Every structure is written in structure tokens, then in C-alpha cells.
Ligand SMILES: Nc1ncnc2c1ncn2[C@@H]1O[C@H](COP(=O)(O)OP(=O)(O)OP(=O)(O)O)[C@@H](O)[C@H]1O
């Protein structure tokens with residue numbers, strides 16, 4: 710599903726974000742990526758959907774050779790990878806429904822398909838009632854649900870999330886985690902960078918710890934392992 714072989718990432722300013730990372734994540738896994746601030750977690754995640762490109766090494770995600778991919782194939786690849794961010798990244802001037810539909814409209818999906826699929830994902834994330842609301846009329850947790858619905862719209866094989874609960878209170882964070890668990894139960898692979906110690910320690914999922922740009926720990930039923 711996801712494979713990295715000896716991946717290095719140096720940013721143009723000289724900072725070395727990843728140093729020789731190799732990893733394999735199988736279909737259906739749920740993986741937490743942990744580590745101190747500046748360790749390289751976001752870089753690790755950005756490389757998976759080619760937001761950043763490696764300085765060296767190879768990356769395969771869902772059958773795509775991410776590094777060698779032709780520019781024109783990037784949209785096709787991104788459709789098969791759902792991405793969720795800490796700050797939601799919703800479009801403020803359109804409704805919840807339209808935010809979710811947008812990803813289908815840009816690929817010129819048939820209207821019929823959009824009409825069927827949007828309510829389906831809104832229901833899955835528990836936001837049927839909020840379809841006509843605007844993002845600023847929603848709580849943080851609800852906004853994150855919209856962004857998860859948007860990530861799910863093309864039924865991606867994998868969802869990659871960078872601190873999706875970073876802006877949420879503990880109770881809301883748990884609700885969002887339950888949603889990710891449900892999505893994973895339905896077969897979607899999930900890779901999530903997080904600083905949420907309690908969630909990682911409770912869920913007992915695979916934990917990959919990154920420090921100084923290297924994988925320093927990879928546990929099957931892991932723990933957070935840091936004090937914050
Ligand atoms: N666009 C960039 N340009 C230059 N350096 C960068 C860039 N993005 C990240 N870095 C550097 O690369 C290293 C890894 O950063 P990264 O954002 O991957 O860490 P992180 O583990 O996600 O940290 P945090 O927990 O704070 O989000 C850091 O030293 C950071 O300063």
C-alpha cells in the first residue's frame with residue numbers, strides 16, 4: 710500500500726528533514742506517526758501525496774510511483790489519497806455540501822453521481838443536518854468532519870492525516886478518532902501524525918516514531934512514548 714525505500718529530504722534552506730527512511734504500510738493498517746516537534750512527521754506525510762518531493766529514495770503509494778509520476782497523473786493519484794489537516798482547509802464562502810461536492814465537481818463527475826455521493830459521506834460523518842451551513846457556522850469538530858467527508862468523497866484507499874485533532878478539545882478529539890476508527894474498519898488505510906498521547910496510548914495501533922528525520926521505533930501495538 711505504502712512503501713518508502715531509503716528516503717531523504719533536504720529542504721532548499723539546508724534543513725535535513727528525513728534521513729534514510731524505509732517503511733512499509735499494508736492495506737487496512739492504522740498507523741500513528743509520533744515524535745517531537747521538528748522530527749520530520751509532516752515531511753514524511755507530505756512526501757506520500759507529493760506535496761514535497763524526496764531528495765533521494767523511492768516512494769510507492771497505492772501502486773503509484775510517487776517520485777516518477779508524470780505531472781498529468783498527479784490529480785489521478787491525489788483522488789486515491791484522502792488528506793486531512795489540522796486546520797481543516799475548508800472553503801469559507803460555500804456550504805458544507807458544496808465543500809464536499811467540490812472534489813467531485815473539479816473532476817467533472819456526473820451530476821447524478823455527485824447528488825448520490827455527497828449525502829452518503831455527510832451521513833457517514835454525521836453531518837446530514839448541516840449540509841446547508843457555512844463552515845463558520847460549525848464547531849471545530851464539525852468542521853473537521855466536513856474535511857473528513859471531503860477526503861472520503863472519492864472512496865480513497867488511504868487517508869493521510871496531519872494532526873487532525875490538533876485544534877480540538879479532548880472530547881471532540883475522541884469523537885473524531887472514533888470516526889477514523891470507523892473509516893478504518895470499512896477498509897481504508899489510515900496514516901496519522903499526532904501529538905495526542907492519550908489517544909495513541911488507548912488505541913494500541915501501530916506506532917512509528919520519528920526523531921531527527923529517522924524512524925527510531927516501529928511497534929505493532931504501540932505507545933506514544935513521550936511526556937507531552
Ligand atoms: N518548507 C520547509 N522549508 C525548510 N525547512 C522545513 C520546511 N518544512 C519543514 N522544515 C524543517 O524540516 C524539519 C522537519 O519538519 P516537519 O514539519 O516535518 O516536522 P514535524 O515532525 O511535523 O514537527 P511538528 O510536530 O512541529 O509538526 C524541521 O527541522 C523543519 O524546520
Ligand SMILES: [Mg+2]
Pocket residue numbers: 750751752871
Ligand atoms: Mg508537523
